[in-house]
Amino acid sequence: METRDEIPEPVLAGSALNLADATGDPATHLDTAGSATARLAPPFQRGRPLRRWGTWTLLALTLGAAAFGFAYVNRPEMCYRRALKALGRDDFDTARYELLRLQGLPEYEPHASLINGILLLQEQKLDDALEEFRLALEDADTRVLALTMAGRTLLQQRRFFDAERALLMALEHDPNMAEAHGYLGAAYFDAGDFSRSLWHLEKAAELSPRDPRLYQIMAAIHRTFHEDELALKDLREWLRRGAVDSEHMPPSVRQDALMHMARLQVQLLRHQEAIETLRDVDESPDSLATLAVCQAALGMPQAARENVARALAIDPGHFDALLVQGQLAMEAKDSASALESLNRALKIRPENSVLNFYLAQVLHGLGQDDLAKRHAEKAAQMRELDQQYADLRASEAHEPRNVNTCFRLGLMAERLGLRSEAGAWYGAVLLLDPRHAKAREQLSQLPGGLSQLPGGPANPGVQP
Secondary structure (H helix, E strand, O other), X not given: OOOOOOOOOHHHHHHHHHXXXXXXXXXXXXXXXXXXXXXXXOOOOOOHHHHHHHHXXXXXXXXXXXHHHHHHHOOHHHHHHHHHHHHHOOOHHHHHHHHHHHOOOHHHHHHHHHHHHHHHHHOOOHHHHHHHHHHHOOOHHHHHHHHXXXXXXXXXXXXXXXXXXXXXXXXXXXXXXXXXXXXXXXXXXXXXXXXXXXXXXXXXXXXXXXXXXXXXXXXXXXXXXXXXXXXXXXXXXXXXXXXXXXXXXXXXXXXXXXXHHHHHHHHOOXXXXXXXXXXXXXXXXXXXXXXXXXXXXXXXXXXXXXXXXHHHHHOOOOHHHHHHHHHHHHHXXXXXXXXXXXXXHHOOOOOOHHHHHHHHHHHHHOOOHHHHHHHHHHHHHHHHHHHHHHHHHHHHHHOOOOHHHHHHHHHXXXXXXXXXXXXXXXXXXXXXXXXXXXXXXXXXXXXOHHHHOOOOOOOOOOOO
């Protein structure tokens, strides 16, 4: 089957008629042509039969070219390719139009089933979509994409192991199927299988050099492995690709990526770099509090206080802003103001180790030693738990898909106040074992509840 995308333009054949009409007086034209027969003919007969013959010939050629062009453009193969291209740009109306041309053609039933399955998937009719993908497996031309889209559909149904089999089969037929690598990478991430996830994501990024979304997940994995430099590199690539492919990185997502980068730069003590990154971030309590942290570290306490005040004016209960405000008051030896800010923060995250450490220092300075001791013990306890969490997370990376380990990680994350991470771990448990009642119960008690369960890796709700 031909795979040429170029479509001839039959209208160009019509230019021959224009040339014939532009020749002027036929007698003059034929005389200059030097035809001996024309010179011998009487003047009143000269050229007229030839002109009629030429006109009809050109008209026939034009109509024939137009008919050929129309037939070429409307070949089933071209209809199928146009439908795929339309789906690639979310032009579902065009895809449905091309699908109508394919339906009823026995040779193209698998192609029609594949297009219809993708449309049904877009409408969230998942069971019907799977049936169409099953029919599309019958043809070698549609098998790989059908397996890939079936894998995506199964992931949306949270049928992890069935989806894994479908996607691996797609890669057996075509090891360079970028979409299959991408879906597998995101699915393994959701299951806590970070090493496999990273391998497939890197392969997908190599095969699909414009898609920015893959680097969002890779950054989260490198953070899990405490590979902060690699995570920072991933975030930069995420932003670079997003600048080219704005469809996959709308302004709100770009803002989130910049905030993730600034926070990571702060953790790496690159405060000036973080300030430069924050120049492109819209003003918000998060960005103002992060900017204040940088300014405090660089010896600009007055600027830091001003930005903290602006953050708290927008959100009086912003934890990071209250923590920085308490820290700045401690450095200014204003224990009363520090205690007020830190106590407000304590109501929001009582388990935070840094907060409890600051409180212990302030209370000790105020002579409240018993209370200071309790906060110091709490800080030490949370630091020890944080280390246990990091160690268990590292062991899970080497021994993935352990349901009990994922559940324990969820419980630890909850105790540390990492509710988003706790939800992700409980989600991994339910992906591997949908009947795990305790994980379902724990997840239902978190903000967002069971709605946190991802509908599939096409929407990687990842927090680097």
